[in-house]
Amino acid sequence: MAFLAEADRLKGVERATHALGGARAENSAEHSWHVALYALILSDHAEAPVDRDRVVRMLLLHDLVEIDAGDAPIFADGDAGALAESEAAAADRIFGLLPAAQATEMRALWEEFEAAETPEARFAKAIDRFQPPNQNLAADGGSWRSYGVTEDTFERRVAQVITRGAPSLIEWLWPKVRAVLNRL
Amino acid sequence: MAFLAEADRLKGVERATHALGGARAENSAEHSWHVALYALILSDHAEAPVDRDRVVRMLLLHDLVEIDAGDAPIFADGDAGALAESEAAAADRIFGLLPAAQATEMRALWEEFEAAETPEARFAKAIDRFQPPNQNLAADGGSWRSYGVTEDTFERRVAQVITRGAPSLIEWLWPKVRAVLNRL
Ligand SMILES: [Ca+2]
Numbered sequence: 622m623a624f625l626a627e628a629d630r631l632k633g634v635e636r637a638t639h640a641l642g643g644a645r646a647e648n649s650a651e652h653s654w655h656v657a658l659y660a661l662i663l664s665d666h667a668e669a670p671v672d673r674d675r676v677v678r679m680l681l682l683h684d685l686v687e688i689d690a691g692d693a694p695i696f697a698d699g700d701a702g703a704l705a706e707s708e709a710a711a712a713d714r715i716f717g718l719l720p721a722a723q724a725t726e727m728r729a730l731w732e733e734f735e736a737a738e739t740p741e742a743r744f745a746k747a748i749d750r751f752q753p754p755n756q757n758l759a760a761d762g763g764s765w766r767s768y769g770v771t772e773d774t775f776e777r778r779v780a781q782v783i784t785r786g787a788p789s790l791i792e793w794l795w796p797k798v799r800a801v802l803n804r805l
Numbered sequence: 806m807a808f809l810a811e812a813d814r815l816k817g818v819e820r821a822t823h824a825l826g827g828a829r830a831e832n833s834a835e836h837s838w839h840v841a842l843y844a845l846i847l848s849d850h851a852e853a854p855v856d857r858d859r860v861v862r863m864l865l866l867h868d869l870v871e872i873d874a875g876d877a878p879i880f881a882d883g884d885a886g887a888l889a890e891s892e893a894a895a896a897d898r899i900f901g902l903l904p905a906a907q908a909t910e911m912r913a914l915w916e917e918f919e920a921a922e923t924p925e926a927r928f929a930k931a932i933d934r935f936q937p938p939n940q941n942l943a944a945d946g947g948s949w950r951s952y953g954v955t956e957d958t959f960e961r962r963v964a965q966v967i968t969r970g971a972p973s974l975i976e977w978l979w980p981k982v983r984a985v986l987n988r989l
Contacts, residue, residue, distance in 0.1 A: 624846065625936075626943060629824060633825045640817075654865065655816075677862070678858070752809075759813065793806075
């Protein structure tokens with residue numbers, strides 16, 4: 622129960638991405654719910670066959686470390702090494718609130734997600750990158766404006782990850798993103 | 806994608822229950838994430854053995870109808886027949902945004918949840934009733950204050966549903982709830 626009570630704090634972690642058509646920032650708890658739903662609906666688009674439920678479990682947990690480490694916006698320039706360190710410390714503390722067997726299970730799911738090697742983790746990473754652009758499209762560019770995002774940065778920071786885990790989704794997304802970026 | 810874009814609106818449905826220790830109202834998207842996490846962690850407490858992933862799927866979907874029908878606070882007095890009708894119409898419209906096979910699957914999960922007959926649905930219902938009191942406990946009574954909740958109303962509207970799906974959780978919860986209700 623300490624873990625589930627602590628999880629409440631993810632509702633207070635604001636992301637760069639907007640929710641509700643741009644009305645306000647999305648928080649990481651809402652985002653986690655939305656990507657889990659994306660995975661449930663879009664699992665046929667995974668690059669390799671996936672256990673859909675395992676992807677959902679990963680996505681429910683994937684951002685809990687942000688309670689301590691904060692959200693690192695995808696287009697912000699940060700120190701990747703320092704971030705990885707602070708996220709690992711957060712995982713120690715937060716998953717450590719669980720009984721040992723569950724701590725091990727949930728920590729392993731989070732590490733699998735971070736490593737992005739299994740088909741499930743690659744698809745989960747792709748979905749985690751696919752939902753925010755859709756939020757930005759619904760908010761007329763949303764956080765792309767504040768970060769001055771170009772096609773090139775979008776390709777390197779977003780599209781490549783989606784391509785790796787869900788190639789048909791990036792084909793669907795690119796024309797829509799390009800149209801908006803071109804008039805920002 | 807129309808379904809997933811529409812789902813964004815659940816982030817704008819405010820519940821009576823508080824989030825973040827009472828700082829603001831919780832919305833139904835955050836709530837849906839939190840209960841899915843509860844189910845993942847607490848599935849051993851189900852009254853009968855359950856498929857944990859099926860429970861998670863149900864809980865991810867269970868409140869989508871609120872996009873049209875709104876949240877009906879558990880302690881508010883409403884017209885149950887009218888609510889059921891408006892939720893069924895909402896399910897028609899919202900699940901109808903999906904391709905036919907998925908619409909059927911997701912609608913069936915939602916109906917299973919609402920019927921509360923299978924072990925998975927009974928446990929999902931129990932979790933849906935177990936998370937809000939924990940939010941209220943963390944907010945020194947939270948929405949119990951505004952609704953003037955007594956032990957008797959809590960027993961009828963909350964405890965009985967938890968007892969049916971997760972009896973050990975209500976044993977854990979009751980003393981904590983009683984202590985707070987007694988000094989509100
Ligand atoms: Ca509900």
